[in-house]
Amino acid sequence: MARFYLYFRFLGIFLSTNGIWAHVYTMSFIFIAFYLILNQANSFLIGVFLGLAQFVDYIAIVPISLLIGFWIYLKIKDKQKKKLLTDIPLLFLGYSIFIAIIMYYHQSITGSVFKTPNSLFLLQLNQERIDTENYVFFAFFRKNMGFDI
Known part of the structure; x- marks a missing residue:
């Protein structure tokens, strides 16, 4: 049981970086x-909960892949x-329901x-940063060098 505690302590530290x-x-x-x-519950149900975790947070792929390996x-x-x-x-069928929703949303x-x-x-x-830099660059040439680019 101590091994499971250490396993999930790592996952908790991994996902606790933003508060x-x-x-x-x-x-x-x-x-x-x-x-x-x-x-040892139904594999489809396990996949559904892993898919929900992925649906809520994109970076959950790290603990999800570790959990699937376990x-x-x-x-x-x-x-x-x-x-x-x-x-x-069955696991990937339950997982793919939410992945399909994410993919449709992105599309x-x-x-x-x-x-x-x-x-x-x-x-x-x-792009806005590049446009601002270009504007400043061209304004410098217009003002100081007398060029009109």
Whole structure:
């Protein structure tokens, strides 16, 4: 049990970088999925909770991938290799429901499945910075050098 504490202590530290309440929902869904994994619940339901964690917070891919690895480790340790082959598609089916929603959202907002709205904002911010720098550069030449570029 101490190993599980150390495992989730790492995840808690990983997701607590933006304040105490920033990732509460994500960690709640991850802990629910962890509880379901320990109780050997339905793999589809585990995938749904992992998908919800991903849906709430994009950077949750790190603890989600660690949790999926832990789930696979437990299946192999319990000698359920044949059941693992039927459970993996169920897990990813539950997970893919929310990934499909995220992908549709990105497609409708940005025009690309892999481009986030945040990346468009950063691109726009960078473009405004370049425009401001160009304006200052050209104003310097007009004023000091007598050039009209």
